[in-house]
Amino acid sequence: MTMPDAVMTRIGQGVELGHRGERDAARRLFAELWDEIGEAGDALHRCALAHSMADVQDDVREELKWDLRALEAADQVTDERAAQAGVAGSVAGFYPSLHLNLGEAYRRLGELDSARDHLERGLAAVGALGDDPYGKMIKGGLEGLARRLSPAMP
Structure with a gap:
């Protein structure tokens, strides 16, 4: 059985905030997580976080910046790493x-x-x-x- 990935769980909490319309709260949570993970952190975490952060941006240029980060990180994620985190x-x-x-x-x-x-x-x-x-x-x-x-x- 795969252990829950704490960072992915927190990203999921931010996504839920965004879905409830609490975009500012979602951005704050995602910014805190980004500071913890860092530019060189786990690629799966960076990909999921940046993709989610893009979804709660009000400025399309900021959205683009985060989606480009997500794409760059995706290129570094392996199927094995995704499976470890419970990604189907x-x-x-x-x-x-x-x-x-x-x-x-x-x-x-x-x-x-x-x-x-x-x-x-x-x-x-x-x-x-x-x-x-x-x-x-x-x-x-x-x-x-x-x-x-x-x-x-x-």
């Missing part, structure tokens, strides 16, 4: 969501080439997602991003 599935399943969020942030900033690049990368990675509600949500998000970008395509 492989690390490959992280990428569709990360690229969706990055594509959307770049779109909102008007950086359409970067947005399209992340859309393409997200679509290329969807095979790692299951046919469950989460997988369907991310696939739907990528389809929506494609629609939002299509009028702007040359």
Whole structure:
């Protein structure tokens, strides 16, 4: 049996704060955790924390900064490390969501080439997602991003 990962538990608490609309409280908790983990800390913790921190930002530039940190950290996470923390599935399943969020942030900033690049990368990675509600949500998000970008395509 896998022991609960205390940092992942605390990240989950921050996510719950964000879902309840307590974005300031979530940002404070995530900032405290980031200070504890540090730039060179456990890659899984950095990925999950940065991805969650991006979701509670009010400024799209801050959101982008955190999602870029999450993507960088994801590249350093192994499937074994994710399994130790109780994450279901492989690390490959992280990428569709990360690229969706990055594509959307770049779109909102008007950086359409970067947005399209992340859309393409997200679509290329969807095979790692299951046919469950989460997988369907991310696939739907990528389809929506494609629609939002299509009028702007040359």
